[in-house]
Amino acid sequence: MKINIKRYLGLGIVASCLLLSGCASVIRSNVTAFNEWPADLTDKSYTFATTAEQNNDLEYRNYETLIAAELQHLGFTQVANGAPAQLKVSFDYGISSREVRVVEPVVVDPGWPGYPFYGPYWGAGPYGRYYGRVYDPLWYGGMYGPAPGVIVPRESNYEMFTRHLHIDIAHAGNGKKLYEVNVNSEGRIGVLATVMPYLVRSAFTDFPGQSGLSHVVELKLDGK
CATH class of the missing domain: 3.30.160.670 (Double Stranded RNA Binding Domain)
Incomplete structure (x- = not known):
């Protein structure tokens, strides 16, 4: 989608x-x-x-x-x-x-520098080295969190x-x-x-x- x-x-x-x-x-x-x-x-x-x-x-x-x-x-x-x-x-x-307290939708790219927990690659495991951020099958909706460009709630x-x-x-x-x-x-x-x-x-x-x-x-x- x-x-x-x-x-x-x-x-x-x-x-x-x-x-x-x-x-x-x-x-x-x-x-x-x-x-x-x-x-x-x-x-x-x-x-x-x-x-x-x-x-x-x-x-x-x-x-x-x-x-x-x-x-x-x-x-x-x-x-x-x-x-x-x-x-x-x-x-x-x-x-x-x-x-x-306000919760609003924001667009997040987990690959952006400084984004907590996420980076261009996840750790130093075999998937991180081989697939990288774009092709890692565990990235999109998997254990590594939301896909780049998804909408997530932000609280302020x-x-x-x-x-x-x-x-x-x-x-x-x-x-x-x-x-x-x-x-x-x-x-x-x-x-x-x-x-x-x-x-x-x-x-x-x-x-x-x-x-x-x-x-x-x-x-x-x-x-x-």
């Missing part, structure tokens, strides 16, 4: 890229937003609802700046803490990881990260929520600060949008 090596190599590459979220060229996020946004709301002044601990957290303040920039693009106005504001914004975030293990962001916008006076959004993203990037700008942008895609609608947002990584 003739083996289409290019076809199997292509399938292996495609499978790997899908598992690695577009070969790490995009940040893909699942976004679910709920809202009861008043159509007549004209005053979009807001403050961040923060604790003393959050105010002293440099990472938190960095993400606060990212959210403020997105809100500004949507016509919101941030006011200083203590000043009157119509809205209050709060958020939380996190990251977790898990080990992933890596760490997959789940990044999440949750944002609430509520009335400052009575605390009634007007907008809440959950953003979840998986990928190989384990530095939350690198991914957070994309999570924030995804959170406000089509703001305020249809309540309860889940959708996928893909954002190209800068420089990719």
Whole structure:
């Protein structure tokens, strides 16, 4: 049976890229937003609802700046803490990881230098000297292992990260929520600060949008 090596190599590459979220060229996020946004709301002044601990957290303040920039693009106005504001914004975030095992098909030529256990000849026995790799009758499906150019499974293990962001916008006076959004993203990037700008942008895609609608947002990584 003739083996289409290019076809199997292509399938292996495609499978790997899908598992690695577009070969790490995009940040893909699942976004679910709920809202009861008043159509007549004209005053979009807001403050961040923060604790003393959050105010002293440099990472938190960095993400606060990212959210403020997105809100500004949507016509919101941030006011200083203590000043009157119509809205209050709060958020939380996190990251977790898990080990992933992938088994994919690869094309292997046991005669390649460095391939474990196999070489151009098997040992120094009579078959190895006489037949060599190509004509050895014990090579093809025999005791010496798979034939050159066959498909064998290859296992790889890596760490997959789940990044999440949750944002609430509520009335400052009575605390009634007007907008809440959950953003979840998986990928190989384990530095939350690198991914957070994309999570924030995804959170406000089509703001305020249809309540309860889940959708996928893909954002190209800068420089990719």
